[in-house]
Amino acid sequence: MNDETAALLFDVVERLEKSIIARECPAIVALRGECLLVLSDYDYLRDEQSAAAFERRAAAKGQEIAATRWVLAVPQVWVITPDKVFSRAVSNHPLREGEQEAITWMSFDQSDGVEYGRVPYTRRPSGDPVFDEPEMFTVGVRPAEHMPGYTLLQALFLDD
Template sequence: MNDETAELLFDVIGRLEKSIIARDCPAIVALRGERQLVLSDYDYLRDEQSATAFETRAAAKAQEIAATRWIFAVPQVWLITPDKVYSRAVSNHPLREGEQEAITWMSFDQSNGVDYGRVPYTRRPNGEPVFDDPEMFTVAVRPAEHMPGYTLLQACFPDS
């Protein structure tokens, strides 16, 4: 990940952390091309149709501004098993055993390709989130259709 993409990543993560502290859970995408746009959607985690609609709108904006890089991030609940990573939408319900809240992110840079990662966080007894540093996956990741950013990536680059 180059410095410009890392700067954009920290901007998006910072925005999402502030939203989570305010008890909001939007999906956020920052697109940088001929100009920079930041889009958010509070219905993203509601259902698959809402998620797909937001990513499709974001892809249209990415093409409109000739985006050369973007960051997509959304809060989720993760359950990591020896074989798989499961994720679900965040909610007001307590976490189940083994679950952890995290900001899931995907980055795209025209010269460096796609990276994936997360920002795990825990909550103090009063509910205040405490965020870790962003992590980038160092193992090969093949995004599934339900992964945040997948529709955006496919709309921008159908052969990826």
């Protein structure tokens, strides 16, 4: 990941961390092209249709500003098994056995391509989140259509 994409990642993660501390859970995307455009959506986690609609709107805005890089971050709950990772929307309910909250992120840069990662976090007894540093996946990731960023990537760059 180059320095410009890393700076964009840290900006988006910081924005989402502030939202999570405020007990809000939007999806946030930052698109860098002719200018920087940051969009958020509170319905993203409601269902797959809402998530895809937000990513298509973000792609349209990205085309307007000739975006060459972007970062999308979404708060989720993860369950990691030996051979798969499952995720679901965050909620006010307590975590179940084996679940962990994380910010899931996807980045794209025209020179570096696609990268994925997460920012795991835990909660103090008071409910306040404590965030780790962003992690980048170093193993091959095969994203499914419902993974954050998949629709944005398809709509913004790969449909051409």
